[in-house]
Amino acid sequence: MTAINGAVVLVTGANGGIGTHFVHDALARGASKVYATARNPREWNDERIVPLALDVTDPASIQAAVEAAPDVTVLINNAGILPSSTGILTHTEEEIRTNVETNFLGPLFLARAFAPILATKQEAALIDIHSALSWYALGGIYSATKAALWSATNSLRLELDPQGVHVVGVHVGYVDTAMAAHTTEPKTDPAELVRIVYDAVKAGEYEVLADETSVQVKAGLSAPLEALYPELKTTKA
Numbered sequence: 006m007t008a009i010n011g012a013v014v015l016v017t018g019a020n021g022g023i024g025t026h027f028v029h030d031a032l033a034r035g036a037s038k039v040y041a042t043a044r045n046p047r048e049w050n051d052e053r054i055v056p057l058a059l060d061v062t063d064p065a066s067i068q069a070a071v072e073a074a075p076d077v078t079v080l081i082n083n084a085g086i087l088p089s090s091t092g093i094l095t096h097t098e099e100e101i102r103t104n105v106e107t108n109f110l111g112p113l114f115l116a117r118a119f120a121p122i123l124a125t126k127q128e129a130a131l132i133d134i135h136s137a138l139s140w141y142a143l144g145g146i147y148s149a150t151k152a153a154l155w156s157a158t159n160s161l162r163l164e165l166d167p168q169g170v171h172v173v174g175v176h177v178g179y180v181d182t183a184m185a186a187h188t189t190e191p192k193t194d195p196a197e198l199v200r201i202v203y204d205a206v207k208a209g210e211y212e213v214l215a216d217e218t219s220v221q222v223k224a225g226l227s228a229p230l231e232a233l234y235p236e237l238k239t240t241k242a
């Protein structure tokens with residue numbers, strides 16, 4: 006169980022979207038400090054919010070964040086990107102590398118860098134934002150990176166749990182932010198998502214399935230592959 010009340014929270018990708026909600030809701034729940042990190046940090050005009058430069062793809066930037074924020078008790082790996090195309094055969098090589106660096110290697114190396122800090126704290130937690138697409142391959146390299154992060158989160162949990170660090174993986178379908186601006190499909194309100202995540206962290210849950218899409222896709226993994234991907238049947242017919 007990790008209460009956000011009194012926590013020192015670090016959020017990656019804090020300038021917009023879900024990240025900004027993680028910042029504000031943490032303070033509403035009584036966090037004593039929030040490191041609002043971004044590639045280009047902005048002013049927040051709140052003394053409880055510490056803007057901090059952090060590019061998750063840059064090892065030197067990660068090391069600088071570790072040195073600047075030794076009091077972190079809750080680390081939120083939120084930053085992420087979506088490729089502009091969906092086909093794993095048609096993404097550019099650059100898109101593939103950037104997605105792997107940002108969505109997988111970045112959060113993994115950040116978690117590794119902060120693990121020794123978190124392990125010394127009471128009620129420490131690591132929160133990794135995956136996606137429903139971790140379990141559904143229509144996102145091309147995005148799906149692949151989120152699946153890899155899901156797996157890494159599970160490994161991190163096994164290694165950090167004995168050290169008293171609670172590790173939470175979050176799955177959700179579309180959320181109403183700039184990242185999902187391209188679709189008119191139903192979207193979860195980012196404030197509602199963050200409320201669900203912090204409540205789950207407080208309750209000691211390991212995994213958050215924040216919407217019906219995530220629940221259904223996870224359940225679909227135990228069915229024959231054609232049930233999750235009905236287009237395969239169509240192709241063969």
Ligand code: NDP
Nearest residue numbers: 018022023044060061083084085136178179180182184185
């Ligand atoms: P946004 O595009 O609104 O925000 C993403 C944030 O990530 C931006 O603040 C961006 O910062 C930051 N970012 C990108 N690259 C880096 C980097 N190299 N280093 C540090 N920060 C970086 O998207 P969301 O808020 O929706 O996404 C947040 C998380 O939620 C992501 O991991 C995403 O994959 C996940 N998610 C989103 C869903 C959705 O439908 N929106 C659904 C499921 C999961 P900058 O301002 O510098 O570009």
